[in-house]
Amino acid sequence: MDGVHDLAGVQGFGKVPHTVDADIGPTFHAEWEHLPYSLLFLGAADLGAFSVDEVRHVVERMEPRHYMMTPYYERYVIGVATLMVEKGILTHDELEVLAGGPFPLSRPADSAGRPARTDTITFEVGQRVRVRDEYVPGHIRMPAYCRGRVGTVTHRTNDQWPFPDAIGHGRTDAGEEPTYHVEFAAEDLFGEDTDAGSVVVDLFEGYLEPAA
Template identity: 50%
Template structure:
């Protein structure tokens, strides 16, 4: 889905901040939230694509102001309410006030009906499409052309898996893009590799 979370490859945000040897957790509650989220996935309450999509569904101002583990907590709480594990009233009673949850989900979708199998060296283009549900196609490659390098094993198709829609598993293709294709006049010449699900690609002739 389009949203404020899709910042990969976007320009104008400055350098990525990095602290060497930073601790994984900064407070005890972060460890508990991480453990509860991992347990929920292990018990089959929700899957990783549902978890990611619930974070994407956060109200934009909440998403931008939240820490990593606050986003995890919001996703965990939202999905537990949606799955009937607990109620929002119980959450708010425990919190002593309002407890923000993610916004409702949009419908999912199945595999692209015209998807193809590709081989290394094939020229492809990422479909130029917008989808309201969960999608694992970063916005900066939308509509761009590249070359297939390799194929992965098949995985659950995220556009369906996040929404409980039946779909065939799909491979991802390692697609090599030229930086000039992704960011015209915007950076140094380089090759960028992105893992792209089969349904997001279509074959194009070699230039």
């Protein structure tokens, strides 16, 4: 699903300040910022009410202006709270009583997701692959900037994970598949005016096909 959560490669935001090996500072800047991870693992691990991929998807479902105006960690508080309401753990009214006032939630999902592919192909290191040129209305773990692009496999994981497009919607047909590190020339992704170099993207097997 395309949206404000996937802005990599989008023009108009200026350069991202970055220095190799620079100190980026503390992970948390306020004591409350630990909260979303506690809530996430309470719901996903302790209660078994939802998956981490469902949390990613519910954050993507935030109203765009709400998303852009909300700090990073607060988005995950909103996301987990939304899932707890959707899963029937508590009601929206109960949540707002606990919060002491209005608590806007993410928008309802407008897609049921899709099952894992059954026609996937195993790729080898050094093989040229193309990212499937697919526009998916639901959750997907593929950056839009590499859609339809050709790159080279540099690594294949030994472990396998549920297909995000399915598990992100709570489906039971997610299957399991490996992920691949795929290296792209920067200019193939962002045009010839970009800085020289390459970009490595971690992609699920179901997002790839052999390059012609």
